[in-house]
Amino acid sequence: MSARSIARRYAKALAEIGESRETLQDLLKELDALEALVKANPDLQRLVSFPLIAPSKRVAAFDAILEKVGASILLRKFFTVVTQSARLSLFHDIVASFHDLVDEKMGVVEARIVSAQALTGSQTSRLSEFLSTRTGKTVRIRWQQDRALLGGLKVQLGSTVYDASLQGRLRLLKQQLLSA
Numbered sequence: 245m246s247a248r249s250i251a252r253r254y255a256k257a258l259a260e261i262g263e264s265r266e267t268l269q270d271l272l273k274e275l276d277a278l279e280a281l282v283k284a285n286p287d288l289q290r291l292v293s294f295p296l297i298a299p300s301k302r303v304a305a306f307d308a309i310l311e312k313v314g315a316s317i318l319l320r321k322f323f324t325v326v327t328q329s330a331r332l333s334l335f336h337d338i339v340a341s342f343h344d345l346v347d348e349k350m351g352v353v354e355a356r357i358v359s360a361q362a363l364t365g366s367q368t369s370r371l372s373e374f375l376s377t378r379t380g381k382t383v384r385i386r387w388q389q390d391r392a393l394l395g396g397l398k399v400q401l402g403s404t405v406y407d408a409s410l411q412g413r414l415r416l417l418k419q420q421l422l423s424a
Contacts, residue, residue, distance in 0.1 A: 251337030252345075258322050258338075259345040267318070272346050274319050279339045281313065292335045303327045353381045358390045359397035360409075375401065
């Protein structure tokens with residue numbers, strides 16, 4: 245079984261508990277804060293990712309950190325189980341899977357936008373409204389710049405990519421001319 249699918253199982257268990265207790269958004273905020281803390285601290289990153297530390301020591305160390313940052317009892321117990329199961333190295337995958345599950349429950353889809361230049365506020369809002377209408381879901385836009393596109397943009401929703409870039413149109417025109 246892949247690490248991502250194992251992480252998804254843990255995330256799903258946490259999401260189900262959070263949903264039953266109506267604390268899903270609170271858990272999401274706690275996990276985001278905890279992930280930022282781990283990413284910012286090299287020692288915490290080593291604790292999370294280095295599997296050769298004895299599970300009992302990892303449990304004690306990680307729980308002490310969770311207590312110090314004011315994590316909820318639920319999150320502390322959850323990570324105690326994760327750590328005792330020698331799965332703390334999946335921390336980042338668990339957080340990412342939890343985000344995916346919460347987005348799914350809340351009807352949010354992420355659109356990855358790649359364009360040659362930054363989009364203006366009005367362009368972003370019009371694009372978001374258009375994509376929300378097409379998908380029937382709330383759209384969260386994640387933008388990335390790629391000057392190689394020359395103009396236009398590419399939109400990725402899930403596994404579907406819409407290429408409205410100048411580079412894509414030139415490639416399509418070339419294919420049409422070569423096949424004629």
